[in-house]
Amino acid sequence: MNSQNSQNSQGSQSPQGSQGSQRVQDSPRAQTGAAARRVTYTPDSLLEVAVTVFNERGYDGTSMEDLARAAGITKSSIYHHVKGKEELLTRGVNRALDALNASLDTLEDLPDAGDLDRVEQAVFRAVQILVEELPYVTLLLRVRGNTEAERAAQASRRAIDQRLAGFVERAAAAGALRTDLDPRLASRLVFGMVNSVVEWYRPGPGRWSADDVASAVTHVVFDGLRRR
Amino acid sequence: MNSQNSQNSQGSQSPQGSQGSQRVQDSPRAQTGAAARRVTYTPDSLLEVAVTVFNERGYDGTSMEDLARAAGITKSSIYHHVKGKEELLTRGVNRALDALNASLDTLEDLPDAGDLDRVEQAVFRAVQILVEELPYVTLLLRVRGNTEAERAAQASRRAIDQRLAGFVERAAAAGALRTDLDPRLASRLVFGMVNSVVEWYRPGPGRWSADDVASAVTHVVFDGLRRR
DNA sequence: TAGAGTAAACCGAACGGTCGGTCGGTTCCA
DNA sequence: TGGAACCGACCGACCGTTCGGTTTACTCTA
Incomplete structure (x- = not known):
């Protein structure tokens, strides 16, 4: 089945979405090359998504799965950027x-x-x-x-x-x-x-x-x- | 061991505690006898305890175990008075x-x-x-x-x-x-x-x-x- | 007045499900 | 080719809820 990605792509932001502060080339640890293309999260840009969801559902009412869905990545990927909730x-x-x-x-x-x-x-x-x-x-x-x-x-x-x-x-x-x-x-x-x-x-x-x-x-x- | 009761009796209200609106003899379904002594919960008196805990910890941050501890009864007993959280x-x-x-x-x-x-x-x-x-x-x-x-x-x-x-x-x-x-x-x-x-x-x-x-x-x- | 009967109140153990978090990979790109 | 970014599978703990059984307070009857 693997419906994860197809469900994610509608109704929630992927890293390319409208959040607007993901790392492109001008972020904290930006790629050194002239034209970096890959759009990924930084701790700060992930925080922006997380805080939005926290305010919608409440901190205790927000699961890591909720955050992952809103960010367009998986739950485990969040732990690459921050220690935890x-x-x-x-x-x-x-x-x-x-x-x-x-x-x-x-x-x-x-x-x-x-x-x-x-x-x-x-x-x-x-x-x-x-x-x-x-x-x-x-x-x-x-x-x-x-x-x-x-x-x-x-x-x-x-x-x-x-x-x-x-x-x-x-x-x-x-x-x-x-x-x-x-x-x-x-x-x-x-x-x-x-x-x-x-x-x-x-x-x-x-x-x-x-x-x-x-x-x-x-x-x-x-x-x-x-x-x- | 059975440490349940001894732990409950300190630090949280039992039905005889200061909540003050448990059924004694003048409550909704009061005992018919002249001097009813047993102090138990009504849905309303349980609500009073629950709302207090909800406001302290937040609704989503409150577990049924938290409510039970604050009320001085067990988790399962709550379901005798109300349908659920x-x-x-x-x-x-x-x-x-x-x-x-x-x-x-x-x-x-x-x-x-x-x-x-x-x-x-x-x-x-x-x-x-x-x-x-x-x-x-x-x-x-x-x-x-x-x-x-x-x-x-x-x-x-x-x-x-x-x-x-x-x-x-x-x-x-x-x-x-x-x-x-x-x-x-x-x-x-x-x-x-x-x-x-x-x-x-x-x-x-x-x-x-x-x-x-x-x-x-x-x-x-x-x-x-x-x-x- | 002893004792059988009743229903509310409560309990301990367990249920399926979800939680935050971990781990061993795979993909991608400078 | 090395490391950052990400993934799927999984873990133990805890969640809200259920269930069968026990205790309690009281009434009714012999």
């Missing part, structure tokens, strides 16, 4: 964590920005990163904590939440925010709204851009929805 | 869907409430229900869509989202909301903030009450965080 998860969440932490670093190093300015910047940048790294941040936000690797990701995420909450508390202490709201509660709500973007945002022409969403969030958060 | 999921999400739909029904039947009033009421009530039925709504919001039952739950949830978005659009059409925001985008953000409450809210004395959170959300959403 968990490495795909940690690589995915680390990409999100790195982007978020880098943004926070530059924000904290801003020499003489006002405390309110910094919070506004933090909200705006958070939405931007969330959209730029949408699948990876989505994966991070849905991590449950069933393994040691997942708990580590959760801990790193909590650290980021606390850095953001610190911005809000400083702005509140400086008197820039309304005083009838607990800053910790306000912070939860604001970044809850920010993070909820992963549940519905999808990029594409004719749709909202990252900046559209970022400025909408910033406007709602700081000035509210009511007409005035 | 999926029935626990559908019962759980339906409880959330029923509560949310009931609230929307009363809100839509409000005879002469202003369009802005209705949106404010919708936001406030949504947070209240979310807190009252916290574990069940949490389960609903995390459903992935891997089975037919899960996709049905997602469809019901989308219908609720659209009813809520309808309120926002009517208020916008009536000129009650700021005009520089797409009402559909505003609706996504507002109920994204509302739903994000399940990610961190935990009830308890000395903590925020449901109304604390509900009014905080309403204030931020309609008037913003900025001091004025």
Whole structure:
């Protein structure tokens, strides 16, 4: 029978498919020749496929067979590129964590920005990163904590939440925010709204851009929805 | 050896534990005698345990053995009360869907409430229900869509989202909301903030009450965080 | 009131199937 | 021709579920 390949070729991407970041000639360990033709996976291009499937079916709901089908290769071939399922998860969440932490670093190093300015910047940048790294941040936000690797990701995420909450508390202490709201509660709500973007945002022409969403969030958060 | 019982008795609830809604004498099919003593599970009290574990480990990450351990009974005993794992999921999400739909029904039947009033009421009530039925709504919001039952739950949830978005659009059409925001985008953000409450809210004395959170959300959403 | 009978609640063992992962190859290309 | 990329077959463990049997709490009857 051997129906594997004929079933694969329809309904899921082969390496030549639309994923778009497989190794051709400009990838990490590119072939040295002038015109490399073979299209194969790199750990990163495989990660892109894997994270997409993880976000569709959930990490625990995704089998290695699911990943193989989506990638257009066999289950055993995946182990040529990565150690196993968990490495795909940690690589995915680390990409999100790195982007978020880098943004926070530059924000904290801003020499003489006002405390309110910094919070506004933090909200705006958070939405931007969330959209730029949408699948990876989505994966991070849905991590449950069933393994040691997942708990580590959760801990790193909590650290980021606390850095953001610190911005809000400083702005509140400086008197820039309304005083009838607990800053910790306000912070939860604001970044809850920010993070909820992963549940519905999808990029594409004719749709909202990252900046559209970022400025909408910033406007709602700081000035509210009511007409005035 | 038979270490089953001695292991169970520490670290997880037995039917006599703190779950609090097992059948004693006032439950659905109660014993007829004057002083029934035996404490057993009902489908509903078992559901309460199951939904808690589902929310901790994720539905796909929870095995029937996990549920049995948390309930203090064996895996096979669970099947005396429910048909299987999926029935626990559908019962759980339906409880959330029923509560949310009931609230929307009363809100839509409000005879002469202003369009802005209705949106404010919708936001406030949504947070209240979310807190009252916290574990069940949490389960609903995390459903992935891997089975037919899960996709049905997602469809019901989308219908609720659209009813809520309808309120926002009517208020916008009536000129009650700021005009520089797409009402559909505003609706996504507002109920994204509302739903994000399940990610961190935990009830308890000395903590925020449901109304604390509900009014905080309403204030931020309609008037913003900025001091004025 | 002793004891037979009943049905719900629960248990241990096992089922077929799927899981993540391994291994010994074969194919492809610089 | 050497090594990267990939494959098919397979492994032990665990999955959700089933099944036959036991325990428990209670009612009915002699």
